[in-house]
Amino acid sequence: MLVEFKVNNFRSIKDTATFSMLTSSKDEENYFPVRDYNLLRSSIVYGANASGKSNLLRAMAFMGRLVLNRYKIMQSTDLLPHDPYRLSIETENESSTFEIVFFIDEIKYRYGFETDSEVVYSEWLFADEKGKEAKLFFRDSEESSYVNPNKFKEGYDFFNKKDEKIKIAKNQLFIWKCDQSDGEISKAILGWFNQFNMIDGMDHNGYINFTMKKMEDEVFRKKIIDLVKTADIGIDDIQIDEEEMSVDVINGLPFTDAFKTELFNKGAMKSISLNTIHQKFDQDGEVVGNVVFELNEDESKGTKKFFAMSAPILDTLQHGKILIIDELDASLHPILTQHLIKLFHDEKINKEKAQLIFATHDTNLLKPELFRRDQIWLTEKDQYGATNIYSLAQFKNVRKQEDFEKQYIQGKYGAIPYLGKFEF
DSSP states (O other): OEEEEEEESBTTBOSOEEEEOBOOSOOOSSEEEETTEEEESEEEEEEOTTSSHHHHHHHHHHHHHHHTTTTOOOSTTOOOOOOOOOSOTTTTTSOEEEEEEEEETTEEEEEEEEEOSSOEEEEEEEEESSSSEEEEEEEESSSOOEEOTTTOHHHHTTEETTTTEEOOOTTSOHHHHHHHTTOHHHHHHHHHHTTEEEEETTOGGGTHHHHHHHTTSHHHHHHHHHHHHHTTSSOOEEEEEEEEOOHHHHHTSSSOHHHHHHHHHTTOOEEEEEEEEEEEEOTTSOEEEEEEEEHHHHSOHHHHHHHHHHHHHHHHHHHTOEEEEESTTTTSOHHHHHHHHHHHHOTTTOTTOOEEEEEOOOGGGOOTTTOOGGGEEEEEEOTTSOEEEEEGGGOTTOOTTSOHHHHHHTTTTOOSOOOOOOOO
16 A cells, blocks of 8 residues: 655656655545555546656656566666656756655555665665654665664674675665565565556557456456446457467468477467457347457457456456556546546445556546545646646645636646747
């Protein structure tokens, strides 16, 4: 469960930006309690094109990928990914900082680091079990470091008490080393980051494979079909068809004959297609049979996207994960988008405290009956191209039943494009 995220000097974000899933208004609904905290079930991010709303989500995803070492930093000479704010001489060659606060069961953790392309300058982990934060470890490339000998025993073996330094390569995260030594806390933290996923709503090809994989589970397949049926897009069933590849197709593959033979022997030389089943009617409106459509060829972009997103959304709800979506509304009708959001707001469906964070341009969603004020976030660039991030709850004069959409379009909250005059 995500509590708070901070980032600075990343892409268009120059100064420290803070994003929170804590309730900060007295509005009702759309939250769940954890210990003495109330956390939001969803948050929505608005802003003009190139204002930085996607960069906020990318910063979250970037931190997750680095913690899980998706970039494969193995050798001491490997470069860390680094994408600083490049529109200022103050920051273009400086480090970036990321920090995240989250719950694992009833324990609240605060973890963060500061890096550039070569060095992890600092890294820290704190744990709060009963309302008081304890330092588990703190690492600094120039100052003294610390590892808690009682509360973080898994990392104490790597701590040189005499020099007050942690024994680790300068381009490595300490959390990796503790996990590799089978550390219980570090393993739990990496497990949490595995529940922290981002998808691009503009490119459903990036997650269609996940949905197809989940379709192999008959129980989950039925859940996908049930969700797709609620969208009123005329699909009665969805099937996966496997066919042996033709000789011509196999011969056209850019592989050696030996490799093709190996794939064929393993049963991998098959083409897989997704087919949707639609009912067929006679002149009296009676069902007389079914018609098979090939999903990729015959269905609309919106239908393909809704289907592709169904598995990530259902998986998130089922396991209490956190799902970040950039451009959730792309190719979807506003009512369909609302339908997906309400799955997270429904306590009977979202029993595992899953959270949804997404960026959009769809102002139809700016309704007080759908979102609380503290669920609505806005991004705006200043005159120097740097992103500012703020919540609607930070405005003192916004009532909870206000027409958010109207006021936003009129520019009351900022975060809209200011257009110049064009003439030939």
